[in-house]
Amino acid sequence: MMNCDDSRAYLPAYLDDELGVAESLLVQKHLYQCGDCRRTRDQQQALRTALRDPDLAAHPSADFSRRLQAAVRQAAKEEARAQSPSWFETLRFGSFRWIPAAIALVLTTALGSLFVMNRVRTSRDQLIAGAVLAGHIRSLQANHLVDVPSSDRHTVKPWFQGKLDFSPPVPDLSELGWTLIGGRLDYLDGRPVAALIYKRRMHNINVFLWPNHGSADDAIRQENSQGYQILHWNGTETTYWLVSDLNSAELLELGRALRGH
Amino acid sequence: MISCDREQVRQALEQLPLDFREAIVLREMEGLSYKEISTTIGVPLGTVMSRLSRGRDWLRRILSTPTPVKREGAGL
Numbered sequence: 267m268m269n270c271d272d273s274r275a276y277l278p279a280y281l282d283d284e285l286g287v288a289e290s291l292l293v294q295k296h297l298y299q300c301g302d303c304r305r306t307r308d309q310q311q312a313l314r315t316a317l318r319d320p321d322l323a324a325h326p327s328a329d330f331s332r333r334l335q336a337a338v339r340q341a342a343k344e345e346a347r348a349q350s351p352s353w354f355e356t357l358r359f360g361s362f363r364w365i366p367a368a369i370a371l372v373l374t375t376a377l378g379s380l381f382v383m384n385r386v387r388t389s390r391d392q393l394i395a396g397a398v399l400a401g402h403i404r405s406l407q408a409n410h411l412v413d414v415p416s417s418d419r420h421t422v423k424p425w426f427q428g429k430l431d432f433s434p435p436v437p438d439l440s441e442l443g444w445t446l447i448g449g450r451l452d453y454l455d456g457r458p459v460a461a462l463i464y465k466r467r468m469h470n471i472n473v474f475l476w477p478n479h480g481s482a483d484d485a486i487r488q489e490n491s492q493g494y495q496i497l498h499w500n501g502t503e504t505t506y507w508l509v510s511d512l513n514s515a516e517l518l519e520l521g522r523a524l525r526g527h
Numbered sequence: 528m529i530s531c532d533r534e535q536v537r538q539a540l541e542q543l544p545l546d547f548r549e550a551i552v553l554r555e556m557e558g559l560s561y562k563e564i565s566t567t568i569g570v571p572l573g574t575v576m577s578r579l580s581r582g583r584d585w586l587r588r589i590l591s592t593p594t595p596v597k598r599e600g601a602g603l
Binding site for chain 1: 533536537540551554555556560561562565566571572573574575576579580583586587590
């Protein structure tokens with residue numbers, strides 16, 4: 267059941283169509299029942315409508331577009347001239363001097379592909395890291411940290427049954443000083459994921475996990491973003507993302523404990 | 528309820544700090560998703576959400592306060 271604070275925290279993302287299906291339904295249900303929140307929605311909607319007035323956007327003149335295209339064409343010409351002599355001229359088909367060039371081309375292409383793939387992966391990880399951090403902050407802001415509040419792994423693990431297409435590992439790490447305080451459903455990387463929440467002193471740690479269908483890489487990567495620590499690795503079966511305001515050494519300790527299970 | 532004409536909205540946008548205005552323009556006028564905005568301006572998704580939220584609050588506050596509208600010389 268969603269209260270007014272939760273509803274207002276979710277409302278902007280709801281109106282932007284950026285909320286998961288489950289949360290959207292909860293917001294809809296709350297709006298149906300609460301007149302105050304409907305008024306807040308109407309105010310936010312009115313601002314959106316005002317901002318989407320097509321005459322508000324600045325439209326460049328036809329002359330601007332023409333000058334821009336001319337500048338782009340000119341820059342392309344200058345770049346082509348700078349590359350002379352052309353690579354055709356360097357080929358000497360009468361001899362075998364083109365072979366080293368061909369090898370270099372193949373190597374460059376192969377290395378380039380690796381670089382691009384690595385970049386794509388890194389940029390995808392950056393997107394997920396941003397979503398992980400947003401999920402963590404939202405879970406704290408919206409007072410919606412846990413769906414199933416329990417320190418008993420035998421309560422938390424079965425709770426996910428029927429809600430996810432996998433059964434998340436829920437280790438008991440209390441002997442190591444990590445108190446399980448519950449679990450939650452979340453939505454990351456385009457799919458529903460499990461969120462386990464552990465606590466140490468006053469620090470909440472969100473552990474997001476979902477099946478890893480890609481290659482495994484047990485090395486833990488760590489980054490600091492907006493004062494939060496984010497940890498990530500791709501286990502053989504499961505992808506893990508940890509986020510907290512806890513210090514990096516202790517969070518790494520939790521990462522290693524989870525990876526060991 | 529916010530009720531305002533185009534010129535008031537334009538002036539309110541001009542008063543927004545650049546970071547907030549950038550997020551609002553990309554979302555409301557260009558129709559980009561949170562993820563696309565995050566990639567375009569190179570900040571984490573959480574920052575996009577926070578800038579949008581604070582930018583909209585800012586706009587609502589400006590537009591709820593009645594101010595004389597300057598009709599000439601305004602431009603985005």
